[in-house]
Amino acid sequence: MxxxxxxxxxxxxxxxxxxxxxxxxxxxxxxxxxxxxxxxxxxxxxxxxxxxxxxxxxxxxxxxxxxxxxxxxxxxxxxxxxxxxxxxxxxxxxxxxxxxxxxxxxxxxxxxxxxxxxxxxxxxxxxxxxxxxxxxxxxxxxxxxxxxxxxxxxxxxxxxNPEYAYRGMMLDVARHFFSVEDVKRVIDLISKYKINYLHLHLSDDQGWRIEIKSWPLLTRIGSRNEVGGGKGGFYTQEQYKEIVAYAASKFITIVPEIDMPGHTNSALNSYGILNPGITVPEKTAKPVDRGDLGITEPDDKATPYHTGIEVGFSTLDTDSPTTYQFVDDVIRELAEITPGPYIHIGGDESHVTALEDYIPFIEKAQAIVTKYGKKTMGWDEVAHAKLLPTSVAQFWAKGQNARMAIEQGSQILVSPAVKTYLDMQYDSTTQIGLHWAAYIELDDAYNWDPLAMDSLAFERKSILGVEAPLWSETVTNLEEIEFMTFPRLPAIAEIAWTPTANRSWESFSKRIAAHGKRWELMGVNYYKSPRVNWDGEAK
Known part of the structure; x- marks a missing residue:
């Protein structure tokens, strides 16, 4: 050759x-x-x-x-x-x-x-x-x-490695109920962005969503409602454990929340003995047909269902020993099926609970959580009470409450409504969501610093982490969950994981555009923010 x-x-x-x-x-x-x-x-x-x-x-x-x-x-x-x-x-x-x-x-x-x-x-x-x-x-x-x-x-x-130990999302299953499979889908999606906590808001005025065997009417009556008067639903304890195990397989810890002493109408329409005499706003009240549910015992103190989104009208009877037995039983059963370290007791917007009643209630609830081997979380109002160093105040509204918690030696979980609330509309044209806190476009969700919020500077050691809550007053199905969550959740996940020096909107907006193509292949219903060129370079 x-x-x-x-x-x-x-x-x-x-x-x-x-x-x-x-x-x-x-x-x-x-x-x-x-x-x-x-x-x-x-x-x-x-x-x-x-x-x-x-x-x-x-x-x-x-x-x-x-x-x-x-x-x-x-x-x-x-x-x-x-x-x-x-x-x-x-x-x-x-x-x-x-x-x-x-x-x-x-x-x-x-x-x-x-x-x-x-x-x-x-x-x-x-x-x-x-x-x-x-x-x-x-x-x-x-x-x-x-x-x-x-x-x-x-x-x-x-x-x-992560900047913050706690990187979370909250899903409100109380205002509208979401199935086990829906929650698993959420877990799948958020785990891809190194989220390690999912906070489930399991009770509110509209519905009770977790089986408590010692108080069976909570699910027999309290679960059968949601915003708009829908059928609601609940998780059996076995279903809840299934969610917990599935989350653990994605290295996500479940944080259950039972809101108290306010946001409790679903407990009050199940057991009138817990009601100090509050009434439901007339325009949103829906009678509970106990006979239709096969319940023959009358309960004159039980409240009607609340089908609206108004807040602040309900409270447990903070003077009644029965209330504290109720709280003890609920926390005990929840702690038994929750391997994670935290139980969230709510504590927000309890407007009809006098402060002199609210403070001892929170302290007693905190003691019950501690008795069952868990750490207490609560919305930032709980800082008015004497908190344990192990307790965490979730800063959502008032920086001064967060400061009060820190001064007591507690850490804060940073969830400012004006930046992290995933139920806020992107802009005035968004069909889903509210805007009482703010319109939160993608760059608004990204461009902020947990160490400097509400005109206050927080020390790094005082912050446990960052969480993005999704309240469900207007969110009714999985497709809407996805729309309100993506692309904002990845933005907040980067705030929680990445050092501030490594973050920039210019970089993030280019990177997130590529994720849109992945979401389309995964069938995710995401919001195409006009702040990003989803087909190329960022605008």
Whole structure:
């Protein structure tokens, strides 16, 4: 064969090889949300194909819980990745869980080389959050269950850990009830943004949503209503435990809330003995047909259903020993099925409870929560009472209340209504939501600092974390939950995870545009904010 022909064959072979090589952009250019602490680029890529194995190192059982979601994600793309044993092999994805590593809690070190991916963490949650980062380094088609022969990850390193320990969302299932499957869908979506707490608002004036076996009328009567007078609903304790377990599989902790002493009409229409004599606003009252429910005993003190959205008219009877037995039973049963550290007792907008009655009630409720081995959370009004250092005040309205809690040695959970309330309308044209606090466009949800709110500066050590509440006065179904949550929840997740120095609206608005394409493949009904060019660069 002529030398020129040999050179031609080799040239064509190299050209073919080059043509098949993937084009991977530098890791630092990928639209990762929340933005990591540090990213270091490297040349090349790691190829995920049928030859790759997942290897567990260190505390293998815990590491496996974090690795399994990646294995399942890749399986959706047709890549069945088995578990292997040799961490020194080539073409491996290593999950190393070692508490002695110099990596902060929930943090991770991700190193991607041409023949190896190494994920390190001191706890399983850190490894899981690394998987969420890897998900965003994979092409958006991964969200559409499209079968492929191989996938590519850009080479480089990420060192990452959260700014705040608590990164949460609240879902109000009391004003409108949402099914177990709906709640699981919410858990799926928010876990992708390293959210680690889901606060469930389980009771309010309109409905009671959790089975309490020692007080069965709470669900038999109190659950059968919602805003507008709908049928409502509730979770059995087994269903609640199912939600808790599902959340735990995504490294999310459930925080249950039973609002008290106000926002309690659903308890008062179940048991009149808890009612000190309050009445429901006439225009929103709906009679409770106890006979239709098979309940023959009359209850003259029981209230009608409240079908509207007015607040502040209800209260438990704070002078009655029966009330404290009720609170004790509810907290006891809830604590038994809640493995997480917090029980939320509400405490907000109790306008008809005199302050001299409100303060001792909150202190007694706090003592009951403590008795059952949990820490108390409450909306910022609870700071008027004497709080334990372990208690947390959720700052939603008044900075001075947050300051009062801090001065008592308690931490605050930052949820300012004017920035984080996901039920607020985006603008005046939004069909769902309210605007009593503010219109909250995407840049409004992003451009704020938990350390400086309401003309007050908070010390970093005083802040437990950040939470974005979604109240459901106007939100009636899963599609509407998604619309009000996305894209604002990722914005708030970045505030909770990413150091302030690493955050900028210019960067975030470019990165979030790429997530719109992922949401479309996932069937998420998101709001296309005009502040973002969803088809290209940010405006």
């Amino acid at each position: 002529k030398k020129s022909n040999i050179l031609l064959i080799w040239s064509l072979a190299f050209a073919s090889l080059f043509a098949c090589a993937p084009k991977t952009e530098p890791m630092s250019t990928y639209p990762i949300i929340p933005a990591p602490v540090t990213i270091t680029d490297a040349s090349g890529h790691f190829t995920i194909n049928k030859d790759v194995q997942i290897v567990l190192v260190g505390e293998k059982d815990a590491a496996a819980k974090a690795a399994e979601p990646l294995r399942l994600l890749l399986a959706q793309a047709g890549l069945e990745i088995p578990f292997g044993e040799d961490p020194n092999a080539q073409d491996v994805i290593i999950f190393e869980l070692n508490p002695s590593l110099d990596i902060p809690a929930e943090g991770y070190q991700l190193d991607i080389e041409k023949r190896k991916v190494h994920i390190k963490g001191t706890d399983a949650s850190g490894l899981y959050f690394a998987v969420q980062t890897i998900r965003q380094l994979l092409p958006e088609s991964i969200e559409g269950n499209t079968a492929v022969e191989k996938l590519y990850l850009p080479a480089g390193s990420i060192q990452d």
